[in-house]
Every structure is written in structure tokens, then in C-alpha cells.
Amino acid sequence: xxxxxxxxxxxxxxxxxxxxxxxxxxxxxxxxxxxxxxxxxxxxxxxxxxxxxxxxxxxxxxxxxxxxxxxxxxxxxxxxxxxxxxxxxxxxxxxxxxxxxxxxxxxxxxxxxxxxx
Numbered sequence: 001x002x003x004x005x006x007x008x009x010x011x012x013x014x015x016x017x018x019x020x021x022x023x024x025x026x027x028x029x030x031x032x033x034x035x036x037x038x039x040x041x042x043x044x045x046x047x048x049x050x051x052x053x054x055x056x057x058x059x060x061x062x063x064x065x066x067x068x069x070x071x072x073x074x075x076x077x078x079x080x081x082x083x084x085x086x087x088x089x090x091x092x093x094x095x096x097x098x099x100x101x102x103x104x105x106x107x108x109x110x111x112x113x114x115x116x117x
Contacts, residue, residue: 006101010054011038014097017109023048032085035078039097047092049079054099063098064112072116
């Protein structure tokens with residue numbers, strides 16, 4: 001499976017997980033210039049910016065470990081542009097869905113809510 005296919009698989013699983021847990025998916029792969037947000041969802045009036053990380057090997061660490069301060073700043077910038085374009089959304093939180101997909105096509109999903117650094 002290519003990196004693009006792995007990412008697409010993970011985003012589909014993440015969206016399904018969110019929907020099954022009462023979230024409404026507003027956008028997938030929302031873009032503004034060079035910025036992109038994987039999933040923008042809403043639940044109980046709160047906007048959720050969801051970064052999805054999918055890995056098929058842990059040779060370079062677990063998926064969630066790839067979100068560092070630089071990536072978080074990128075997400076904050078993109079979220080600020082989203083809020084500028086859609087001022088209705090005043091309150092938001094950042095979440096991460098990390099998916100590990102092994103060679104047998106079995107997968108494990110971990111949901112990290114309200115991450116911020």
C-alpha cells in the first residue's frame with residue numbers, strides 16, 4: 001500500500017469513527033492556500049480540528065509522535081484561517097486520531113482529545 005493509500009485508509013477510518021461517536025463531519029481535507037486540515041468536525045456546538053496520522057510501521061515511532069510544535073503551529077494557523085472564513089465557530093479544540101495498520105491489514109485506532117502545545 002502506498003503512503004497515499006495508507007493516508008486515505010486512515011482518514012476514512014477516522015471519519016467513520018467520528019460519525020459513530022456523534023460527530024458531524026463538516027469538511028475533509030479543507031484547504032486554504034498551503035494550509036490543510038484533515039478533518040473538521042462538530043459536536044455539541046464545538047468545532048473539532050482533527051489531525052489524522054496513519055502508519056503501517058513503527059520504525060519511525062507511533063503515528064501520534066509525528067505531531068510536534070511545528071506541526072501544531074501549522075494546525076493553529078490553518079484553524080485561524082478557518083475561523084476567519086467561518087466566524088460562526090468561536091470555540092474549537094484540536095484532536096488527533098492515530099491509526100496503526102499492520103501487514104495483516106488489522107488496524108488500531110487511538111483518539112487523543114484536546115491536544116494543544
